Amino acid sequence: MDYLVRVISEEANVRALACVTTNLVNEVCLRHDTYPLATVALGRALGGGALMGALLKTGQTVALKFEGNGPLKKIIVEAESNGVVRGYVGEPKADLPLKDGKLDVANGLGRSGFLTVTKDLRMKEPYKGTVQLYTSEIAEDLAFYFIESEQIPSAVGLGVYLEPDGRVSAAGGFLIQSLPPSNEEIVDKLIKQIGKLPSITELLRSGKTPEDLLALLFEGIPYHTLEKRAIAFRCSCSRERVERALFSLGKKGVESLLADRQKIEVTCEFCREHYVFDPEDLTWIRGEMQ
Template structure:
């Protein structure tokens, strides 16, 4: 997911894998805005004008990419708008996050509910009414409500079955090998410029802030294994 808005936060990037690994970052993390109706002013930070881009790896030749304009600047509302408008799946999304006194995340969670045909209109209407009447997701998460308890509240009076449980965790997939591939993608000239400027190059992952150092010798080895650029005679071995 990529949220790009006209607010001071500028951009939010989130990547999630099917195994429950999640990572993400914001372009300008140190944004301090006053509370809005007692809640974090997400739309004020992200902005209400911009784009939401969704990229899905469906194991096809090319990833699926969908894009819509930001609807409100609220993450949950914009996701629901995208799913309903772009993917034509009626959806309800609720998100909540609680911070501790030093600004760290003490609890976070949410729900995504989608209706697929065939379905009973009465059931969907009842679920919509129930969602509109529930208290703040942030409050319930802060109180320690489990996912199962959230389901009981959301589907009050509506029978449901739990088909699968899967743990979620922040885990970054960065590595020195991926850093080297990213540098190679920049091209020979850019790497040679790095070699001429400094003895060692440091690359920091935007997701987890892990830093990777590459010596001049390592950069030279990358250049040696690259194909010659267009117009360059000879070949490197």
């Protein structure tokens, strides 16, 4: 089961989250038939979305948009406060030569571009923050966003391990944030401990859980657990939502579609579900407008 754990230090104002997202990444990438480069890049972004979604209050959502000049073009992830995550990549079959024996996510996304974070906090207008891509490795870009746009010193680690057959055998990550007033001694200690850790994928493949990751990060620093929540893929699309979109075309728009006497096919970008509306369906929609 994919899940996330959130903790806070007992003395210093430091909060941290760690998650495992292996099943989530496999399901999303299977739906989009992603090639290895896209699988790893999208998998990291899904983990980042899960971590950021856990910082929200009930009913709130966050959307991440990584957009660069590389062959992947863009990565979109949406996360809800209840642990629901979804996402897709612009070019799921993009490919590049290996770099130092590893998939080249940075050049796949592109060194030049932007990360836009949009939060629906159930207010009149959503909050939106945009920063330039920092390294295009996903984790560092999220940490840079927190520092630049929200002024919260943060460390983010994300990992996806891809087997030769294309299956993801380990995926997850962590997020640590220092809240004001900052305790420099504790922050320095955390930085040193992060630097000593093996890679996220190495830890997860060895059987480490989110609880284990946090215990390693907070070694010698007292903390207590705030919550544990499940993480899962779920799409927000439905036939009814697509119908509402067709209603928004107005009577003339629907009549124009009817004039072509063609069926309308709509595919959800997140889950790849197909919705078909034939002329009889469009006639019914027009009738409802009247």
